[in-house]
Amino acid sequence: MFEQLHTRIKPGDTIWVTDADGREIKGKGRQFSSTSLLLDAGGALQDFQAARVGSIQLQTKDSLKNGMLWGGLAGFVGGALSCALNPQCAEDEVGAGMSVMLGVLGAAAGAGIGAGIDAAIKGGKLVVYQASSGGAARRLSLAPIVTARRQGVRLSFSF
16 A cells, blocks of 8 residues: 555655654655655655654645635625614615625635635644554564763664
8 A cells, every 4th residue: 555655645745754753743744656755844854664664744725615605605695684684774676686796705714704704724744554464473673772871772672
């Protein structure tokens, strides 16, 4: 399934990669291949091999369409009712035309407000890749630690 990432994620999409050690890194996906992915995590490019990736989540976006529809409907009803409830507006054909015109203007304003609200809503996270547990997969990881003050080895097991 890792080899199909390019069908679910586009370069530039915001993703969260959880590595085999359980660390979660957020960034923009840059390149995807059948064996690795390149992530831009705040300007630092990180290469993840498929065997070291536990899961990948994609940031989803809320569609503007439903905000526009609900906002437009609310605006139309509000605009039409404001004229319909006014006795001077509801007396003749001009009043009926005014009611429809206020409804249309209210719908346009409501659609714009609804779209703005939807644009401000952040989407959720969608899991697009989950490594298989494999049951019998055991890992031993050995990594050197070399800094100005410390030298050593980091050892981690997973089973």
